[in-house]
Amino acid sequence: MPTLNAPLKAEFISQDESIYHGPVVPRKSDQAIPANMAVWILIGAELTEFALFFVIYLVVRSHNPEIFSQGPERLNLLAGTLNTLALITSSYFVARAISAIKMNKPKQTVKWLGASLLMGASYLGIKTWEYFWNAQAGLDSRTDLFYTLYYYLTFNHLLHVMMGMCTLAWVMVRAHYNAYNKDDYQGLESAACYWHMIDLAWIIIFPLLYVLR
Amino acid sequence: MNNKSLTGYWLVLISLTLLSAIFADAIAPTTWVTVVVCASIMVKGQVIVDVFMGLRDAPKGIRYMMLSYFYVLPPMVALALVFPGTVESITTL
Numbered sequence A: 001m002p003t004l005n006a007p008l009k010a011e012f013i014s015q016d017e018s019i020y021h022g023p024v025v026p027r028k029s030d031q032a033i034p035a036n037m038a039v040w041i042l043i044g045a046e047l048t049e050f051a052l053f054f055v056i057y058l059v060v061r062s063h064n065p066e067i068f069s070q071g072p073e074r075l076n077l078l079a080g081t082l083n084t085l086a087l088i089t090s091s092y093f094v095a096r097a098i099s100a101i102k103m104n105k106p107k108q109t110v111k112w113l114g115a116s117l118l119m120g121a122s123y124l125g126i127k128t129w130e131y132f133w134n135a136q137a138g139l140d141s142r143t144d145l146f147y148t149l150y151y152y153l154t155f156n157h158l159l160h161v162m163m164g165m166c167t168l169a170w171v172m173v174r175a176h177y178n179a180y181n182k183d184d185y186q187g188l189e190s191a192a193c194y195w196h197m198i199d200l201a202w203i204i205i206f207p208l209l210y211v212l213r
Numbered sequence B: 001m002n003n004k005s006l007t008g009y010w011l012v013l014i015s016l017t018l019l020s021a022i023f024a025d026a027i028a029p030t031t032w033v034t035v036v037v038c039a040s041i042m043v044k045g046q047v048i049v050d051v052f053m054g055l056r057d058a059p060k061g062i063r064y065m066m067l068s069y070f071y072v073l074p075p076m077v078a079l080a081l082v083f084p085g086t087v088e089s090i091t092t093l
Helices: A006-014 A037-063 A065-074 A077-102 A106-136 A145-176 A186-211 B003-026 B031-052 B060-082 B084-090
Strands: none
Touching (some): A037 A065, A037 A186, A077 A145, A077 B003, A077 B031, A145 A186, A186 B003, B031 B060, B060 B084
16 A cells, blocks of 8 residues: 655656646735735725715715715816826836836836925825815805815825825835845835825815715 | 827816816816715726736735725715705714
8 A cells, every 4th residue: 555655646646647837826825915915005095085075975965965065066177187187107117017016127116206206296286275265265165065065085195196206205215226126026016006095085085075976 | 008098087187186177177066066076086996006017917805995995985085065054963062
C-alpha cells in the first residue's frame, strides 16, 4: 500500500491525463483588492453617510414640494455644472496617475496627480464663488429648508474634497521621492479610491440639488 | 484599461453631465426627464466604479457593494420624485 509521500504524489499526478497544463489563471478569490481593506471600510462608511443625507433630502422634499421645486431654479447651475466637470476631470487625472505608475513612470504619476490637485483647487474656487453669489442673491442656510439641506450637503462634501486634496498632495510628494513603483503602489491607490468616492457622492448631489425639480 | 479607453470614458462622463445641465436649463421637469437623469447617474456611477476605480476585475464583494449604491439610490430618487405623495404618507407620523 503506497503512502502519500511527495515523490509518489508527483508520480500519481503526472499519470493523470486530465491534469490542466495551460496557463495559471487566478481564481476569483485570489484576485487582489485594490488599495486595502481599511480604505474600503472608510469608503463604505462615507457613502452610507451621504446615502442617509439623500434619504433625508427626499423625505423632507416630499413634505415640502413647492419649496423644493423652486429651490434648484435659484441656484447657480453654471457653478454646479463646472464643479461636476472639475471633479470628473480630476478623477480621470487620478486614473491616469494610477495607469502611469502601473507602467513604472513615477514622473508622469506626479504630473497627473498635480493636474488632479489643480482640478480640486478649481472646485474649491468655484464653490467659493457660488457661495458668494448665493449671499449676494440673499440666499443662506436659513432661507428655507431646501437651502438648509443644500448648504449642509455641499459644505459637507466640500470638507471631503479638502481632505481628499490633502491625501492626494501627500501621495504626490511620496511619488516625487519614488516611494511608489509598478509593484508597490498601494498607498497611491488608496488615495485614488478615496478621491473617486468623493466624485461618486457629487454625481448624485449635482442632479439632486441642481437638476431635478 | 489603456489610456485611450480611459479618455473615452471620461468624455462619456462629460457628455452625460452636460446633458443633465441642458435638461435642468431648457426642459420642463417631467417624469421622463427625472428617469433619464437618474439613468445617467447610474451609468456615471458604473463607469467610475468599474473603470476609474478599476473594480471591474476586483473581487465581486467590493465591486457589487459599490455598484449596488448606484443600482439602488438613483431608482429610489426617481421613485421619490415621481411619487412624492407616497413618500409623504409613508413618512408621516
